[in-house]
Amino acid sequence: MLGYIRRRFSSGDVQGEGEEGEQQQQQQPSQTPQPTPPPPPQPQQQQQQHQKTSATSFFSRRGPSPSAPTSPSKSASSSALTNPFASGSGGGGGAGSSGGSAGFASQIGLSRSIFGKAHAYNKDRCKTLLVIDEPHTDWSKYFRGRKILTDYDIRVEQAVFADIRLTANTRFGCTVELMGSEGQQADGKSARSFKPDFVLVRQHVRDADKDWRRLIIGFMHAGVPTINSAMALFNCSERAWLFAHLAQIQSRVGDDNFPLIxxxxxxxxxxxxxxxxxxxxxxxxxxxxxxxxxxxxxxxxxxxxxxxxxxxxxxxxxxxxxxxxxxxxxxxxxxxxVDAKFDIHVQKIGAYYKAYARRSISGNWKANVSSAMLEQLNMTDKFRQWIDEVARLFGGLDICSVETVQHKNGRVFIIEANGSDMPLIGDSQEEDRRAIAELTLSRMHHACSEAAVLAAQRAKSQQPLGDQQQQQQQQQQQKVNGASTPESSDRRRQQQQPRPQQMQNSLDEGDDTMRNLRKTFAGIFGDM
The missing domain is CATH 3.30.1490.20 (ATP-grasp fold, A domain)
Structure with missing residues (x-):
């Protein structure tokens, strides 16, 4: 018994502790009459029991609440899901634990970004949304259960630029294949392909050593709608080019209204x-x-x-x-x-505006990459004017931000702007993600509605030639047979019916003719 207690407190595996305790209890002689213990469960039963234990621990545990500047969603979910599914390592359940987690994921229908299984949706009536973002945020949970076009589900596919293979056609759209290194994804699943109806881009189009503008060109080549637009994403992917457009805003509205450095x-x-x-x-x-x-x-x-x-x-x-x-x-x-007192971050997500002050507490001159203290500011008219001017660039930016610094003497300088890949900061990151999801739903609904109308018009204009010839032949046959409209029949009937005046004239002309004939015959026979 003492050995069992020592092993119990020294073991770090919960499932191993339970199994070892059961073995110890079975090995100890029973002094009181007890019912015969059931036979040991088969491997399949152990797997089902492990799934139930995992499900209970998953729904009973809660991850930490999201806080700035860490990203919520997956970081919290991953920590909450690691212990239940990794508990089989000490109890001889390594392979069984992997199979149990996959089976549990398929039962409750979690998102693909966690277990490689997408949430449930109607395959016959769904629209596909491709979200390009780092895996630390699970975007599928923001669209789960949402519908567009009245009854169309939303299928969410999330990946990074490095895992995307794309082929585009100007008439039939584009086909995206998600695959990681060696033909597999990061979750070990085989590659999958689909046709996206809409794309949300949250990852940087250009990194320090990577350039993914060729994929943006593919989306624009195929006419796939995106947030921000493909033209805006391409133009915002070059800092010097974007800064040149900011300089044009300054020259148009003046230095006081747009104080660009x-x-x-x-x-x-x-x-x-x-x-x-x-x-x-x-x-x-x-x-x-x-x-x-x-x-x-x-x-x-x-x-x-x-x-x-x-x-x-x-x-x-x-x-x-x-x-x-x-x-x-x-x-x-x-x-x-600039000898800055603090930085000012102004952001716009659809119709939602926010402003933050960021003060560096580490002494680093790069306040955006060091430890800083955040404070949400009131949205002033000046902040709104700056962000609205930037939002008008490149045909409109649905998601954008403006970065400014305030000198210790009080003067403010705009130093750069960002597009849909702008960072989310502060304690309201979850609120910002939900605002982005709502904006995406609205834009996706509008884009899919227009696509449906264009598809109907294209199908009507591309009617088979045989049907058109058949309609022309029917019209010609109707003309030959004299088929006409009711109006033309009435007109023809009116033309065929003689008018009263014409009939009277005809009778008068007949009487005059007979009278002339009588006179002629009377003159002839009278002379005789």
Whole structure:
């Protein structure tokens, strides 16, 4: 008995503890008359019992509530699901645990992103939504049970750009195949293919070392609607190009209404050997590196999330970075490094606006990649004007954000903008995801409605030639047989019926003729 207690408290496997305790109880001699224990369960019964235990622990446990800046959904769900399904490792249930988890997932119909099984939907009446995002967020739960076009279910497929294979056709749309390395996905399932009806893009189209714009071109080539639009995603995938459009907004509405920071652009590393500093008095470009231009921030190529950004404090560092940029083979931009009091993040999701102040508590000049304290701000008219101007770019941005910094002297500078891949921050990330899901449902419903109307028009215009010839032959046959409309028949009947005036004229003409004949005959016979 003491050995059993020691083994009980030293074991870390719950299922192994239960099985070992049952074996110890069976080995101990029973001193009181007890009923005969049932025979040991078969492997199949053990698997079913394990599924029931897993289901009970899954529904009884709760993961931690989502908090900033960690992402909710999958991180909490994964921690809540790890212990029940991994408990068979110590009790000799490694393979059985894997099979039990798969069977349990199929029974309760969880999403594909967790177990590789999609939630239940009507295969005959469903529309497919492709969500391109990192796996830390399970987007299928936001669309489970939702419908569009009255009775169409939503089939959610989620993947990252690296797992997508795409073929596009300008007439028949595109076919997407999801597959990971070695022809399998990350969950071990075989590759699957489908035709997406709508695409939600939450992942960066361009990373520091990856460029997925070729897939965006495929969606646009096939005419698949996306959020944001394919044109907006493509234009927002190049920071310098997007900044040039922000400069056009500034020139149109003025510096006071859109305070964009001044920026220099250098196409290649040779141009970085000289620092161009505008002399506003003479409008002359001075090619000297002035000491009052430091410190500055240099952004190499398409930089985001703090990558590719360098703080330069003096001319020596500037020359060193210029030489290192020779091996990068890309452009660079420089701007003044603002001694910021805090950053301001303004975001727009459909008709929902939010603003946050972000104060760095680590002392890092990159407040967006270091530890920071967040505070939600009131949405002012100035913030709304900035984000609305950005939302009008490239035909409209349904999801976008504006990043600004406030100097210690109170002056505010807009430094960049983001599209549908904008980060979600603060304690209301779950609320933001639900707003994105509602916006996606609305846009998807509208796009599928238009697609149904266009498909009906196309089917009508592409009617088989045999049917058209048959209709033409029937019309010609009706003309030959004299078939006509009721109006034409009445008109013909009226034409055939003689008019009263015409009949009277005919009678008068007949009387005159007979009278003339009588006179003629009377003259002839009278002479005789």
């Amino acid at each position: 001044e920026q220099n652009y250098f196409p290649c590393y040779q141009d970085l050997e000289f620092k161009l500093r505008a002399n506003r008095s003479t409008n002359f470009l001075d090619v000297t590196v002035a000491q009052d231009n430091f410190p500055m921030a240099m952004k190499i190529g398409h930089a985001h999330s703090g990558l590719g950004k360098i703080k330069i404090s003096g001319p020596d560092e500037y020359r060193d970075v210029s030489g290192a940029l020779a091996v990068a083979g890309t452009y660079a931009t420089t701007e003044a490094l």
